[in-house]
Amino acid sequence: MTLQAHQLACVRGERPLFRGVDFEINAGDALRVVGENGSGKTSLLRILCGLTQPAEGEVRWHGRSIRELREEFCRNLFYLGHANAVKDDLLAWENIVVASTLSGTPVTQGDAVNALKQLGLGRAVGLPTRVLSQGQRKRVALARLQLSTSIPLWILDEPFTALDQNSVSELSGTINRHLANGGMVIYTTHQEVDLTARRARRLDLSLGTVC
Amino acid sequence: MLRTLYWVIRRDLLLVFRRRADVLTTLFFFVIVCTLFPLGVGPEKALLRTMAPGILWVAALLASMLALGRLFELDYADGTLEQMSLSSEPLSVIVIGKVIAHWLVSGFLLILVAPILAVQFDLPRESILVLVYSLLLGTPILSLIGAIGAALTLGVRGGGVLVSLLILPLYIPVLIFGAGAVGAEASGLGGDSHLLLLGGLLAGAAALTPWATAVALRIALE
Numbered sequence: 001m002t003l004q005a006h007q008l009a010c011v012r013g014e015r016p017l018f019r020g021v022d023f024e025i026n027a028g029d030a031l032r033v034v035g036e037n038g039s040g041k042t043s044l045l046r047i048l049c050g051l052t053q054p055a056e057g058e059v060r061w062h063g064r065s066i067r068e069l070r071e072e073f074c075r076n077l078f079y080l081g082h083a084n085a086v087k088d089d090l091l092a093w094e095n096i097v098v099a100s101t102l103s104g105t106p107v108t109q110g111d112a113v114n115a116l117k118q119l120g121l122g123r124a125v126g127l128p129t130r131v132l133s134q135g136q137r138k139r140v141a142l143a144r145l146q147l148s149t150s151i152p153l154w155i156l157d158e159p160f161t162a163l164d165q166n167s168v169s170e171l172s173g174t175i176n177r178h179l180a181n182g183g184m185v186i187y188t189t190h191q192e193v194d195l196t197a198r199r200a201r202r203l204d205l206s207l208g209t210v211c
Numbered sequence: 212m213l214r215t216l217y218w219v220i221r222r223d224l225l226l227v228f229r230r231r232a233d234v235l236t237t238l239f240f241f242v243i244v245c246t247l248f249p250l251g252v253g254p255e256k257a258l259l260r261t262m263a264p265g266i267l268w269v270a271a272l273l274a275s276m277l278a279l280g281r282l283f284e285l286d287y288a289d290g291t292l293e294q295m296s297l298s299s300e301p302l303s304v305i306v307i308g309k310v311i312a313h314w315l316v317s318g319f320l321l322i323l324v325a326p327i328l329a330v331q332f333d334l335p336r337e338s339i340l341v342l343v344y345s346l347l348l349g350t351p352i353l354s355l356i357g358a359i360g361a362a363l364t365l366g367v368r369g370g371g372v373l374v375s376l377l378i379l380p381l382y383i384p385v386l387i388f389g390a391g392a393v394g395a396e397a398s399g400l401g402g403d404s405h406l407l408l409l410g411g412l413l414a415g416a417a418a419l420t421p422w423a424t425a426v427a428l429r430i431a432l433e
Contacts, residue, residue, distance in 0.1 A: 051432055074299045098218060
């Protein structure tokens with residue numbers, strides 16, 4: 001399993017954000033994308049998912065362009081963006097069941113409730129997410145991770161924001177288990193978090209290099 | 212694939228059920244517009260009978276368009292649309308599901324009240340039957356074509372006005388054949404040919420528009 005970024009460039013409006021981004025990650029690798037605000041971290045993650053087309057270059061999964069693969073690539077991808085993708089009017093567990101089923105990995109109500117309990121949302125299971133706090137909504141979105149362990153590639157945009165200390169360590173534990181099982185994680189964060197990847201790498205967009 | 216379709220419809224209907232006010236607005240709009248005409252024109256039976264198909268159809272068309280804003284806008288705002296486009300099922304299947312759910316609450320509900328409203332215009336029973344058939348065939352086309360417009364204007368400021376400018380011209384054939392079917396029935400020609408043409412339009416729209424909508428959505432999400 002490899003995800004390759006080949007000479008990616010991104011232009012927003014008239015302004016070039018980055019160019020020549022080139023890396024390859026394999027099973028068990030974690031890649032942290034860093035850079036100041038507005039350096040194009042989110043744009044890069046969206047390009048890697050296939051939501052945005054790069055101005056130059058391409059993203060390859062197993063050596064094939066993700067534009068050709070599309071749904072086949074999406075089957076191997078879990079993406080959590082800036083927006084939580086949590087529906088205000090649905091109950092917490094309904095959100096998880098619906099989101100998982102629509103993404104192509106159906107789960108039962110029991111699975112969803114367990115996942116929420118693991119993240120300390122036991123009391124919020126049957127509440128509409130409208131009444132939950134920002135951090136709790138984030139945790140509802142993250143609960144899907146517990147049910148997505150069979151999906152190799154996780155792309156997480158600022159997964160640690162709005163979380164309390166316990167949830168941060170719980171989440172990094174989940175990510176570490178995923179990496180230990182041969183998963184791949186690409187993420188951005190402004191917090192320092194301990195991840196025990198086989199190879200933990202940083203991509204600094206201001207410099208355009210991987211180290 | 213069918214499971215995804217089922218879940219999209221179920222999800223959207225559940226969301227609508229939790230926000231019933233939105234549906235009722237569409238329904239009341241339709242009822243009020245149809246009721247204003249007989250009140251404004253006066254109780255001339257012959258005149259009302261000739262005008263009825265056109266008025267009912269235009270009202271249904273505007274009501275259906277009024278509901279288009281809800282089709283993708285909320286999902287776009289909270290990021291769920293993004294997740295749908297990353298589903299392992301084709302986006303066009305999800306679009307079909309959303310359009311069916313939209314039609315059930317904006318088209319099908321109108322069809323249920325249309326016969327009662329038609330009585331206000333003193334339409335004979337046979338004409339009401341043809342009216343219901345024409346609405347049954349025609350309103351899904353409105354939802355299907357409307358979805359393209361809703362997807363194209365996603366995230367655009369003042370999208371509501373723009374969508375009507377984009378979509379209303381495309382509604383013209385549906386309006387002509389839909390209202391024409393009732394008129395032809397009343398004049399003794401029989402509305403069958405109009406209904407068959409509507410059926411053809413529906414088949415064409417069902418085959419092509421979900422794909423076009425999916426492409427438009429991907430552009431909007433970039």
